[in-house]
Amino acid sequence: xxxxxxxxxxxxxxxxxxQDALGTPSxxxxxxxxxxxxxxxxxxxxxxxxxxxxxxxVVLAGSGTLGWDITASNLICPDEKALVLSTGFFSxxxxxxxxxYGAKVNKLDAPLGDVVPLEEVRSALKKDAYKxxxxxxxxxxxxxxxxxxxxxxxxxxxxxxxLIVVDAVCSAGxxxxxxxxxxxxxxxxxxxxxxxxxxxxxxxxxxxxxxxVALQKAEQRMFFASLKRWIPIMQNYENRQASYFATPAVxxxxxxxxxxxxxxxxxxxxxxxxxxxxxxWFKSQLTEAMGLELVSVNDAVSAHGLTAVYVKDPPAxxxxxxxxxxxxxxxxxxxxxxEYIRVGxxxxxxxxxxxxxxxxxxxxxxxxAL
Amino acid sequence: xxxxxxxxxxxxxxxxxxQDALGTPSxxxxxxxxxxxxxxxxxxxxxxxxxxxxxxxVVLAGSGTLGWDITASNLICPDEKALVLSTGFFSxxxxxxxxxYGAKVNKLDAPLGDVVPLEEVRSALKKDAYKxxxxxxxxxxxxxxxxxxxxxxxxxxxxxxxLIVVDAVCSAGxxxxxxxxxxxxxxxxxxxxxxxxxxxxxxxxxxxxxxxVALQKAEQRMFFASLKRWIPIMQNYENRQASYFATPAVxxxxxxxxxxxxxxxxxxxxxxxxxxxxxxWFKSQLTEAMGLELVSVNDAVSAHGLTAVYVKDPPAxxxxxxxxxxxxxxxxxxxxxxEYIRVGxxxxxxxxxxxxxxxxxxxxxxxxAL
Numbered sequence: 001x002x003x004x005x006x007x008x009x010x011x012x013x014x015x016x017x018x019q020d021a022l023g024t025p026s027x028x029x030x031x032x033x034x035x036x037x038x039x040x041x042x043x044x045x046x047x048x049x050x051x052x053x054x055x056x057x058v059v060l061a062g063s064g065t066l067g068w069d070i071t072a073s074n075l076i077c078p079d080e081k082a083l084v085l086s087t088g089f090f091s092x093x094x095x096x097x098x099x100x101y102g103a104k105v106n107k108l109d110a111p112l113g114d115v116v117p118l119e120e121v122r123s124a125l126k127k128d129a130y131k132x133x134x135x136x137x138x139x140x141x142x143x144x145x146x147x148x149x150x151x152x153x154x155x156x157x158x159x160x161x162x163l164i165v166v167d168a169v170c171s172a173g174x175x176x177x178x179x180x181x182x183x184x185x186x187x188x189x190x191x192x193x194x195x196x197x198x199x200x201x202x203x204x205x206x207x208x209x210x211x212x213v214a215l216q217k218a219e220q221r222m223f224f225a226s227l228k229r230w231i232p233i234m235q236n237y238e239n240r241q242a243s244y245f246a247t248p249a250v251x252x253x254x255x256x257x258x259x260x261x262x263x264x265x266x267x268x269x270x271x272x273x274x275x276x277x278x279x280x281w282f283k284s285q286l287t288e289a290m291g292l293e294l295v296s297v298n299d300a301v302s303a304h305g306l307t308a309v310y311v312k313d314p315p316a317x318x319x320x321x322x323x324x325x326x327x328x329x330x331x332x333x334x335x336x337x338x339e340y341i342r343v344g345x346x347x348x349x350x351x352x353x354x355x356x357x358x359x360x361x362x363x364x365x366x367x368x369a370l
Numbered sequence: 371x372x373x374x375x376x377x378x379x380x381x382x383x384x385x386x387x388x389q390d391a392l393g394t395p396s397x398x399x400x401x402x403x404x405x406x407x408x409x410x411x412x413x414x415x416x417x418x419x420x421x422x423x424x425x426x427x428v429v430l431a432g433s434g435t436l437g438w439d440i441t442a443s444n445l446i447c448p449d450e451k452a453l454v455l456s457t458g459f460f461s462x463x464x465x466x467x468x469x470x471y472g473a474k475v476n477k478l479d480a481p482l483g484d485v486v487p488l489e490e491v492r493s494a495l496k497k498d499a500y501k502x503x504x505x506x507x508x509x510x511x512x513x514x515x516x517x518x519x520x521x522x523x524x525x526x527x528x529x530x531x532x533l534i535v536v537d538a539v540c541s542a543g544x545x546x547x548x549x550x551x552x553x554x555x556x557x558x559x560x561x562x563x564x565x566x567x568x569x570x571x572x573x574x575x576x577x578x579x580x581x582x583v584a585l586q587k588a589e590q591r592m593f594f595a596s597l598k599r600w601i602p603i604m605q606n607y608e609n610r611q612a613s614y615f616a617t618p619a620v621x622x623x624x625x626x627x628x629x630x631x632x633x634x635x636x637x638x639x640x641x642x643x644x645x646x647x648x649x650x651w652f653k654s655q656l657t658e659a660m661g662l663e664l665v666s667v668n669d670a671v672s673a674h675g676l677t678a679v680y681v682k683d684p685p686a687x688x689x690x691x692x693x694x695x696x697x698x699x700x701x702x703x704x705x706x707x708x709e710y711i712r713v714g715x716x717x718x719x720x721x722x723x724x725x726x727x728x729x730x731x732x733x734x735x736x737x738x739a740l
Contacts, residue, residue, distance in 0.1 A: 003395075004397075004401075006395075006396055006397065006398060008398050010617065011396040011397070011398065011399060011617065011620060012396060013395065013396060014395065014396050019393055019394070019395060020393065022392055022393050022621060023389055023390065023392050023393015023394070024389070024393070025373075025376075025383065025384065025389060026376055026381040026382060026383060026384050026562065026568060026569075027374075027376065027381070027697075028376060028378050028381065028697050028699070029381060029569065030699075031374075031697065060432075060433075061431060061432050061433045061436075061569065061570045061571075062430075062431050062432045062436070062594065063430075063431045063594065063616035063617050063618070063619075064616065064617065065593070065594045065615070065616035066431075066432075066594045066616075068593060068594070069592070069593050069594045069595070072593065073591070078591075096593070097593040097594075100589045100590065100591070100592060100593045100596070101590075101591050101592075101593070102590070102591065190617065192396065192617060192620075198396060198619065198620060198621045198622075199396075199399065199431065199617045199618065199619050199620050199621075200431045200570050200619030200620075200621070200622055201431075219470045220470065220471075220472070220591070221443070221448075221470070221471050221472065221590070221591030221592070222439070222470060222471075222591070223435070223438060223439050223442065223466070223467040223470045223471070224432065224433065224435050224436045224438070224439045224467075224595070225439070225594075226470070244702075245435070246433035246434065246435035246436075247380065247381065247433050247434065247560065247562060247569045248433070248569065249431075249433075249568065249569050249570030249619075249622070250381060250562075250568060250569050250570075251392060251568045251569075251570070252568075252570055252619070252622070327397075327398050327401065329398070329400075332614075
């Protein structure tokens with residue numbers, strides 16, 4: 001396999017410890033050893049989201065996208081209204097998913113590289129009754145960071161009955177995220193971003209209120225994504241009791257236990273601070289030292305797990321870096337697709353100083369005519 | 371991790387080669403190396419099902435169960451009729467999934483341990499117009515093998531417009547299965563059975579006709595399971611072109627390429643024959659040498675990838691074998707749950723003679739008062 005330095009915004013570099021946990025023999029999904037591993041992975045996930053005992057973690061075989069289906073099929077009914085705050089491609093796709101399931105979606109589009117103004121959110125919530133609101137914490141297409149905490153405050157003030165759904169795919173593990181304290185109802189992420197595991201797991205967290213909604217919901221047009229079926233299974237596994245609805249991805253769960261374990265041993269707050277510092281250094285190198293312009297319009301809306309930056313010739317930048325053994329990604333926002341590059345800086349590449357991944361990336365970028 | 375001999379009906383023992391392919395560093399899901407791997411995995415999957423160029427393989431992050439959702443959401447509309455041939459717990463669950471999505475299900479229940487008589491299938495198909503019929507090739511709860519070929523012939527004769535859906539979760543890789551020759555429209559399996567990879571992938575195959583149905587279907591109440599979204603992605607990957615809808619489970623796809631590669635290098639027909647021989651030997655040891663009774667009522671309806679056998683005290687048998695380092699499974703059919711055990715014999719445990727897994731299992735079982 002490639003020995004390139006992987007700096008795309010997910011999948012990210014996994015640590016040796018995670019890789020070792022992945023490359024293990026199969027065991028029964030019901031054996032005590034695996035049940036204990038799954039229990040630990042669920043408990044770690046709870047801590048990753050800063051969620052307490054009343055919250056419900058759910059870890060399923062699937063891509064991060066499955067979290068959108070879980071939202072759309074468990075937390076809202078056809079013809080109920082959803083308010084989607086869009087900061088890019090992934091927010092738009094979440095809206096598409098909700099629409100496919102029959103929800104009536106009102107999408108507030110932020111200006112490119114920016115967030116939806118809080119006053120716009122407030123006025124939309126005042127005008128209509130929404131079953132849920134979705135916030136893409138970090139839109140991986142633009143590297144725009146949303147102020148989830150402030151949005152939650154507005155929702156609690158204006159429309160407390162609206163469920164708050166946070167797409168934390170590119171934020172859990174690298175951005176401040178306080179599930180309980182901010183009053184989030186459902187947060188979803190994927191294993192291959194700042195969580196530091198390989199792709200293949202949908203990871204999410206339900207508040208007590210969202211759990212109640214999911215358990216009450218008639219089971220329509222869903223089965224594999226049915227929380228009514230999964231919640232008891234997750235509760236049993238967390239309580240170290242084997243349980244069956246569909247076979248869990250055993251080795252990926254092994255990897256998740258280790259990757260979340262690493263995060264918690266490092267210290268979640270310390271880790272988030274480290275991502276912030278490395279991101280600020282990385283961005284300042286691009287803007288101040290190299291004179292480039294970020295897609296995100298100011299520091300307050302700039303994500304810390306990836307950087308989206310305008311360059312003259314993205315394909316040339318990507319292939320030149322590739323020739324130097326560094327893999328970065330192109331743009332995917334429809335309006336500026338061919339105008340920028342994206343560099344991921346999450347997990348091992350950020351927190352394992354000895355790797356010097358971001359320093360090497362900056363050195364390489366400085367040698368390219370950007 | 372455990373060094374027990376894993377003989378449950380999935381997850382099964384994976385080979386060193388598959389384990390090594392699994393425990394690999396992350397790479398970009400769009401890099402040429404991985405795109406080539408995914409292409410090979412899809413081409414191998416096509417061969418595994420004996421499907422030609424007009425068939426469409428689909429490999430998604432998910433459990434085997436996701437294949438039921440794919441069927442229910444892409445191949446049939448609410449209020450259309452489905453005929454389910456039930457040979458146990460998993461056939462029943464497939465019916466539950468179809469019902470959850472709004473299909474009108476007529477379930478023909480086979481007598482315990484047996485299959486639905488062909489004449490019953492014929493008469494049901496004559497009486498009503500069905501959008502699809504589901505056949506559970508091997509029901510993992512009873513180890514009953516259905517005669518897919520003969521059922522396909524009846525469907526083609528009586529109701530050629532009915533789509534034929536085969537749950538091949540416990541059959542692909544260990545039972546004769548001829549997707550094209552038998553005229554199957556959709557076959558689904560999971561990675562952790564006779565396919566020989568770790569759990570976490572939903573693997574399936576569409577006929578040209580089923581592909582057409584899926585592409586025509588309005589996208590309602592589904593997103594992650596949408597074949598309309600996935601088919602172009604799978605076609606691109608197979609043609610060695612990166613493409614994105616949701617991030618594939620990179621390391622699991624690496625493992626799938628190797629596990630299907632092993633099967634094809636061994637020879638698919640030879641491998642199926644090997645499973646038949648080992649299964650017959652294993653079953654004859656239990657019945658003739660030890661006087662036990664199988665759940666499946668005769669040879670013609672006995673699966674070759676697992677054995678379900680009545681024993682006096684299943685928990686004692688399971689724990690005694692566990693103390694000897696062999697992991698087998700209990701019963702899960704609602705009517706006889708506490709009366710039988712299940713032993714899986716698929717993949718590496720069957721085809722790698724040097725392991726002697728089944729011989730060791732029989733020796734251990736002979737030391738238990740059954």
